[in-house]
Amino acid sequence: MTATMPQRVTAITLPERSVFIDGSFREVDGATAAVVNPATEETIATVASVGAEIVESVLAAARRGFETWSRTSVSDRADALDRIADAMERHGAELAAIATSEIGMPIRDARAGQVDLPVRVLRSTAAIAREYPWDRRDGAGSSIVREAAGVVLAITPWNFPVHQIITKLAPALAAGCSIILKPAELTPLTALFVAALCDEAGIPRGVVNVVTGRGSVLGEALLQSRGYEVVTFTGSLAVGRHIGAVAGDAIVRATLELGGKSPAIVLADADLQTAVETTVRNCFVNAGQKCNAPTRLLVPRERTDEAAQIAARVAESYVIGDPTKESTTMGPMVSAAQRDIVSGFLGDAAEQGARIVTGGERDRWNRGFFISPAIVSNASRDSRIAVDEVFGPVLTVLGYDGEADAVTLANDSEYGLSAEVWSADPGKASAVARQIRAGQVRINGVRTPALPVSPFGGYKRSGLGRELGVFALDEFVEIKAVLGDPILDAGTGADAAVNVASGPVVRA
Template identity: 40%
Template sequence: MAVQVPPVPQGKNYINGAWQSGDVAASITVRNPADGSVLGEIPNSDAGVVDQAVQAARQAFNNPDWRQLPPMARESLLQRLADLIDQNADELAALESLDNGKPLAFSSTVDVPLSAMWFRYFAGWCSKLSGRQLTPALQPEGSHHVYTRREPVGVVGAIVPWNFPLVLAVWKLAPALAAGCTVVLKPAEQTPYSALRLASLFEEAGFPPGVFNVVLGDGPTTGQAIVDHPGISKISFTGSTAVGKHILHSVADDLKRVTLELGGKSPTIVMPDADMDIAVPGATQAVFVNAGQICFAGTRLFAPRKQFDQVLEGIANVASTFKIGAGLNPETLLGPVVSQKQMDGILGKVDASISQGASLFCGGKRYGDTGYFIEPTILVTEDQTNPAFRDEFFGPVLTATPYDDLDELAAMANDSCYGLAAHIYTQELNTAHLLAAKLEAGTVWVNTQLSPDPNIPFGGFKQSGWGRENSEDVFSHYTETKSVVMKIA
């Protein structure tokens, strides 16, 4: 039985500590992907509204109430925010499942708890970001005092997608705020509600007005206005590779700092010695969790030819046990994709792959007559030019390819414009290390899957992105290094 549907937040922008509709050119309808029903309307905020948010963020950045706040006080605010997320976990999880469609079993145990954990982790960095004392190489010993300062980069424009609306917003907010930046956040227009609820928690936690702002709208209107605004110092974007490339062109004139976490077509490699009791459920989870709407999902499977049918049958059997349904049903394990457009695009790519030679092992169709559900789908191809092998579908679709030659395995796995992640299943430690070294991927998981951690850098090779999220490494993207050279003798 589904849980009670929470009231959705009003579709208003949150700017300078106040809720406002602003002057907008149009509105956007937000729909429930489980049945297509209307959840509400949000503004498609134009450049004028974005300017208000950026001006508020810039004023807050320069205000001593934030700029000169002691690091421990900033840490306390972030810890307080994490506590409020925990206290409102049920509502946040329900909102996340409502407009995104993901199972409540996932949003309540992954999305919301991880969001609180991320804020707590980065809160601890507030008092640990410091410069260094240096000795100049070309000056007499003791003649100069030289040190560096790590200063916040300024106003961050954070643009996040619809697949993990809360978590991916927090991945950007937590380090940016810990570094002392201020933020203008644009959530995806399909999934705005957890970001709006988060804004109210920022207010309750006591953050100064303007430190955190939420502007609603689509990419071409609102997102582009954020990217183009001269008051934005840095763009942090998660989304498609095509949009990431567009952002790079847009910021070329003013050379904004940019972090991009983009698409993927990540391999899952099952070695001949793999423990199938681990590999089969692991490979299944890696591709079908969140209805396959994960940038680092293991969507290309490589299995030994002699064990190929065994592996595919095992994955299909595990997937067949997933209850398909609305995210707010506690029994659901496979929810809908986010929209009619997304569903039609995925099914169109499946059909195109089959028409170009891929074979359908299972699935391949819409599930039910209402909502945007797709059956767990497995395509088989050995043609590395087939769309199933090359294109990111961003849905519950696995492309399986048998292999014979271990020496060619890494080259097959690397035959992609993407390089976000990879999964290896093997019982041989040497095999794991050697293959991990050969794979062109930002993260390689061995005998596990889909396990990001705030203390582990995350990002992609090739066209899967620029820069890294998480860990101490992320602060190179949210701070500038200033060198101070003082002659003392």
């Protein structure tokens, strides 16, 4: 019996000072930027930091890519997503290592969140595309055709770089759009690696383009170019407002996934120990650097001290240090500036009378942007730490008086991205969930499903539009009504003539 030898995988090498345009890496002259490992403070790479001079060429490439890709069949586009997923799995160890070195995410979390989850998003999006209603009759007998919107400008964040790229890239490609990706300045390597994966997967030239540079220079030049039909952005509320204003003036679509100040309501009948322990762990994923972290723990007022002590014990159990070690459970902040922001929040909270139960230390480490996870109690409801997004490992415990007050407190925020409800009675938890103004509500600690198709996005200032599942695909298509369309009534021969880019005709 002959054993099958494992296929040898050639490592991907990213050329320095290069961007990915029109299907190839191009070395560019001019400004560069250092990529710094936040755990060691060492420079790990040098990348191009381009500006307005690149905009014309990347837009031209994306327009050419769109003309080709939008005419490709749905089945071919879906197959391409599966090939990208295959490439990501082959190079998963490399990609996880890059994510860890760029943002300090513990390697176990990087494998799960920056490789495994993006692979599942790619594959689920491919499956959805194959069943999507590209061309259907409505009740009036008209054909409702969904077509690719056009060139997409995607501006992505640093905190979950690969996942956030894929949540935009997968539905855009499935829809038939081309894409220009401008990643966060702190995490360009993961974006360039994704470009290399797309190239390995055989994505045609100009369909996927990645350019690196400062948001205030390159990002602004791309935004003001108006050479795109959709802009999709994940990041701060302030920048999101600006992008939305520019998009509105240009009359182009904008999907915006912005900030959060997510509450976790622990109802009186819930198991306090389990609810608090789980909420702390959910809050401190990626050192709390995630927009849907449950950063406000709402408990019955008479149990706030007990909840704070449970939370403190969990916070103190974290193993903080080298994120490349399997035993590490929390890495550093992404930058010195982000660590200073977190420290500033804690300092303000203490000055305003809140109690720092544990955490906030930053002097235990000789290098790296580390800070110990903090639990805050006795903060007023309108204090800065209870209202504003911290984006770090800080959990604030707040007391409420009765179920109605808990809902009021949960909704007392300009954000509405995510929330959690804990109860011994799932029916009661479900009823409370429906009173919360948030795009996602998680009951009794449930996390992202194994099949990542449930919509993600926010109410209020948390943004516009949705990611994941069929709702994500909706963001990247235009809808055309063909009235008096005879083609669906002409038999199978005519059916085959329907816009091949829109996929097979499905009779309603």
